[in-house]
Amino acid sequence: MNITEALQQLLNEGGDHNCFMLQLNKDFYLQIAGTKGSPLLILEAVSNKFLPKNKQLTKKQQDHLIRLGWELSESNYTMQRLIQTSADVVGTVEVIQLTAAEVYDTKVIDQHMIELSLDT
Secondary structure (H helix, E strand, O other): OOHHHHHHHHHHOOOOOEEEEEEOOOOOEEEEEEOOOOOEEEEEEOOHHHOOHHHOOOHHHHHHHHHOOOEEOOOOEEEEEEOOOHHHHHHHHHHHHHHHHHHOOOOOOOHHHEEEEOOO
């Protein structure tokens, strides 16, 4: 499964509390949540609150998250995306890939990094 397929499943299958975790490495992750039939996706990117001291994001990484459209919440960085067209899916996948590559230094995302959980 790739990111596009996981997004499509969040939107079209399962129930009210669908999500997938993109585990980039031992410490860094992105989480995407959605509800079947709703065009709204909630994206989260790990912040320093959940990272060990030796893996804390630098000021440059934090600023880059903001430039990519992420907002720092009380816990993690968050972003909302409306998925109404195939272009919206492509744009969301691009944000996820850019965040992984440019902020968390994970250039390749493979299917074993994606853990999908669909509400039943």
